[in-house]
Amino acid sequence: xxxxxxxxxxxxxxxxxxxxxxxxxxxxxxxxxxxxxxxxxxxxxxxxxxxxxxxxxxxxxxxxxxxxxxxxxxxxxxxxxxxxxxxxxxxxxxxxxxxxxxxxxxxxxxxxxxxxxxxxxxxxxxxxxxxxxxxxxxxxxxxxxxxxxxxxxxxxxxxxxxxxxxxxxxxxxxxxxxxxxxxxxxxxxxxxxxxxxxxxxxxxxxxxxxxxxxxxxxxxxxxxxxxxxxxxxx
Amino acid sequence: xxxxxxxxxxxxxxxxxxxxxxxxxxxxxxxxxxxxxxxxxxxxxxxxxxxxxxxxxxxxxxxxxxxxxxxxxxxxxxxxxxxxxxxxxxxxxxxxxxxxxxxxxxxxxxxxxxxxxxxxxxxxxxxxxxxxxxxxxxxxxxxxxxxxxxxxxxxxxxxxxxxxxxxxxxxxxxxxxxxxxxxxxxxxxxxxxxxxxxxxxxxxxxxxxxxxxxxxxxxxxxxxxxxxxxxxxxxxxxxxxxxxxxxxxxxxxxxxxxxxxxxxxxxxxxxxxxxxxxxxxxxxxxxxxxxx
Numbered sequence: 297x298x299x300x301x302x303x304x305x306x307x308x309x310x311x312x313x314x315x316x317x318x319x320x321x322x323x324x325x326x327x328x329x330x331x332x333x334x335x336x337x338x339x340x341x342x343x344x345x346x347x348x349x350x351x352x353x354x355x356x357x358x359x360x361x362x363x364x365x366x367x368x369x370x371x372x373x374x375x376x377x378x379x380x381x382x383x384x385x386x387x388x389x390x391x392x393x394x395x396x397x398x399x400x401x402x403x404x405x406x407x408x409x410x411x412x413x414x415x416x417x418x419x420x421x422x423x424x425x426x427x428x429x430x431x432x433x434x435x436x437x438x439x440x441x442x443x444x445x446x447x448x449x450x451x452x453x454x455x456x457x458x459x460x461x462x463x464x465x466x467x468x469x470x471x472x473x474x475x476x477x478x479x480x481x482x483x484x485x486x487x488x489x490x491x492x493x494x495x496x497x498x499x500x501x502x503x504x505x506x507x508x509x510x511x512x513x514x515x516x517x518x519x520x521x522x523x524x525x526x527x528x529x530x
Numbered sequence: 531x532x533x534x535x536x537x538x539x540x541x542x543x544x545x546x547x548x549x550x551x552x553x554x555x556x557x558x559x560x561x562x563x564x565x566x567x568x569x570x571x572x573x574x575x576x577x578x579x580x581x582x583x584x585x586x587x588x589x590x591x592x593x594x595x596x597x598x599x600x601x602x603x604x605x606x607x608x609x610x611x612x613x614x615x616x617x618x619x620x621x622x623x624x625x626x627x628x629x630x631x632x633x634x635x636x637x638x639x640x641x642x643x644x645x646x647x648x649x650x651x652x653x654x655x656x657x658x659x660x661x662x663x664x665x666x667x668x669x670x671x672x673x674x675x676x677x678x679x680x681x682x683x684x685x686x687x688x689x690x691x692x693x694x695x696x697x698x699x700x701x702x703x704x705x706x707x708x709x710x711x712x713x714x715x716x717x718x719x720x721x722x723x724x725x726x727x728x729x730x731x732x733x734x735x736x737x738x739x740x741x742x743x744x745x746x747x748x749x750x751x752x753x754x755x756x757x758x759x760x761x762x763x764x765x766x767x768x769x770x771x772x773x774x775x776x777x778x779x780x781x782x783x784x785x786x787x788x789x790x791x792x793x794x795x796x797x798x799x800x801x802x803x804x805x806x807x808x809x810x811x812x813x814x815x816x817x818x819x820x821x822x
Contacts, residue, residue, distance in 0.1 A: 346710060372712035384707035386700055397700055400712045448712070 297360075299324040299483055300345075300376075300452055305354035307337075307344045307507075314340040316507040317354065322452070327474055327484040329494040329515065331528055332504035338487045339381055341504070342454045346378050347371055358452070373401055375451035381460065381487075383441040387430030391421055394429045394440055398447030407447065413480070414443040417473055435466035442470065446477065453477065454485040459493060471497050491528040495519045503528070533665040535784045541671040541740065543779020544678035548733045549756040550763065550771035551685055552726030558702040558766040559722045562625050566607050567730055568753025569633035572746065574600045574731025575738040576640050579649060589654050597731050604727025607632050608720050616719075633749065641746050648745040651738040674736050681732060682772055685725065689768065698722060702766070751795065755782075758802040764815025773813060777801065 300322040307315040315337050322328055330338045343349040345356055347368040355364045363371055377398075386394050395414060399407040415422040418439040424432060432440060438458055445453050459467040467490070474484055474497050488494035495501050495515040503511040503524060511524060518524045549571055556564040577596035581587040587595070611628040657669035689695035700708040701718045709715050737752070738744045759778045763770025778798045785797035805813065 348706065348709060368709045369712050369714050372710070378710050380707060380710055384704050384710070386703045386707065388699065388703050393696065397696070397708075397711045397713075400697075444711075 297324070298322055299359055300485075301357045302341075302345065303355045303357070305341070305344065305356065306352045307340050307349055308352045309340075309349075314349075314507055315344065318504070318507070318509055319354075320502055320509065320512070322483060322485060324451075324483055325478060325481070326500065327478055327486060327498045329486040329488055329491075329498035329501045330504055331488055331491040331494055331501060333528075334489065336504040337507040338504055339456055340507075342378055342456055342485065342487060343380075345371075345376070345454070372448060375449075376454070377445045377448045377450040377452070378454045378456065379441040379445040379458065381456035383434075383437045385429040385432070385437045385440055385444075387428065389429050390426050391424045391429060391432070391440060392426065395421075395444050395447050398444035400448070402447065402449065406449075410447050410449060414446055417446070417476065418443050435462050435469070438462060438466075438470060442473075442477075446480075446482070450482055452483045452485065454487070456487045457489065458486070459488060459490045467493060491524070492519070531664075531787070532784075533663070535787050536780065537665060537667050537671060539780035539783035540776065541674050541779070542737075542783060543776035544675050545733045545737050545740070545775075546752070546756050546759045546779050547772045547775025548678045548681055548729050548736075549752060550759040550775045551682060551768055552729040553756055553760040554763075554766055554768055554771040555685070555689070555698070555722050556726050557760070559698055559719055560612075560625070561766075562612075562622065562629070563757065563765075564607075564723075564726065565626065565629040565753065566611070566633035566636065567629075567726060567756070568749035568751075569636035570600055570603060570607075570727045571730035571734040571737075571752050572744070572749035573603060573636050573640065573734070574727075575651070575734035575744045575748070576644065577731070578735050579651060579738070579744060580644065582652065589652070593654070593735060596735065597728050600727045600731035601724045603636075604723040604725070605720055607727070608723040612719075613716065633753070637746055637749055646746050648743050651742050651744045653739045653742050654735075655739050670740060674740060677732070677736060681729060682768075685729070686768060688725075694718070694721065755795070755798050758798045761812055762802055762805050764812030767812070767814040770812055770814030 298321040302318060302320050305315055305318045318341055330341065332338050340349055344351050347366060351364060355362060358374060358376060363374065386397065395411060396407060399410055402410065420436055421439060421443055424436060429440060458470060471493060478484060486494050486498060495518055498515040501513065501515050501518045502509050511518065549567065553564065553567055556562060574596050577599055578592045581592040581595060611632045612625050615625050615628060653670060655670040655673045659666050659668040689698060697713045697718050700713060701715055705715060755778055759774035760771050762777060763774030781801050782794050782797050786794040
């Protein structure tokens with residue numbers, strides 16, 4: 297049974313139709329990826345699922361409940377979290393405070409336990425625990441963004457362009473953790489322009505173009521598909 | 531003489547500091563100068579005055595009631611004046627003008643209600659005075675100073691140590707991301723307005739008590755001075771607001787006695803101009819200049 301199902305979602309910004317009816321299904325425990333060019337509507341899609349961007353029509357169902365009209369707070373509380381594009385670390389908070397913001401709804405002892413989990417995944421964050429978020433390197437900030445999202449104990453974690461502006465080695469370091477995160481019972485929706493990288497870790501992929509899904513298939517098939525290779529994998 | 535001016539300056543400066551903290555809280559969270567803040571300060575003083583003269587309430591009842599009432603007013607300033615603008619993503623300038631409008635509305639309402647003439651105000655804190663050498667320190671001054679310090683510490687504790695305070699800091703750093711963490715941003719903003727209005731109310735009552743008179747012009751004067759104090763310290767910084775408030779208070783009382791009493795109000799701005807020329811972000815401000 298699918299944990300998240302999006303049906304015919306449309307989003308309009310001013311006069312621009314950013315999403316022209318997107319439907320997708322995500323099963324529990326899957327890693328799926330949304331790939332597409334800049335401006336195709338990938339970020340709009342996740343932001344509208346989170347309730348940050350208003351939806352014009354369509355529906356979003358999470359674990360069988362309609363969450364189309366829920367506000368961001370309720371959506372986060374129900375178990376969906378987004379690590380936004382550009383990381384959005386709180387620059388004036390320490391690493392610890394940043395992580396604690398992720399555990400906004402958690403009880404103190406539960407947060408402490410979750411903190412250990414995050415430090416297990418990203419030992420570097422433990423070393424930097426009292427350092428200001430704004431002083432971390434790009435890679436560390438991205439780890440912090442993922443760690444902070446995990447602090448919310450999400451069922452679904454959406455990552456918007458986690459590879460943005462990072463060195464390939466650092467990207468590889470982060471991407472290889474996705475399997476471990478999945479084993480914790482987190483379903484992952486990964487948005488990437490770095491299509492090859494994303495398809496290598498994902499089970500399935502969707503290709504978005506001008507606000508529409510143009511291909512969907514298993515990641516392996518997409519990696520082999522002529523059209524996708526030509527347009528996105530060069 | 532000099533020590534006396536220090537004492538006077540610290541007293542009035544601590545009141546400015548308290549109002550400036552309110553300014554800074556709102557600015558921190560919304561990047562908005564709340565021009566209604568001065569009107570809230572006046573309204574607080576007048577609420578106590580009206581309750582005592584018109585309704586015959588005693589001070590121990592009137593003061594807490596006024597503080598609560600101003601909390602409600604602060605909430606309404608946000609609800610009526612600003613929330614819709616935020617929903618529609620209106621330019622920041624619109625919000626600024628809206629606070630000016632709300633402030634003007636409050637001032638004029640009070641002018642219609644109780645008139646524009648200066649009213650004599652009871653001193654709730656009159657417990658005599660202490661003389662050290664030839665410096666006179668009244669208990670009024672001591673209590674004002676202690677009250678202001680107490681509220682400053684209380685606000686700092688809430689902002690830096692509690693969850694709601696951390697939410698405020700999160701909203702002030704990155705509003706979108708704060709929302710993504712599940713923070714109720716609207717509530718945080720509303721609470722900030724409530725706290726800042728309550729601080730303004732306390733300050734208004736203290737200043738009325740200190741000078742033993744109030745007039746409807748007080749909102750404008752204090753608005754300008756605390757704005758100067760907040761900018762001086764670096765808007766958005768709480769320690770900056772405190773230091774800025776104390777500097778403005780000290781400068782005007784020392785300046786008034788050594789230069790000319792007529793220049794009292796000009797001195798604060800002279801200092802402001804000098805500081806901004808040297809360090810545009812203010813004493814404690816971060817170095818990112820944002821244009822209004």
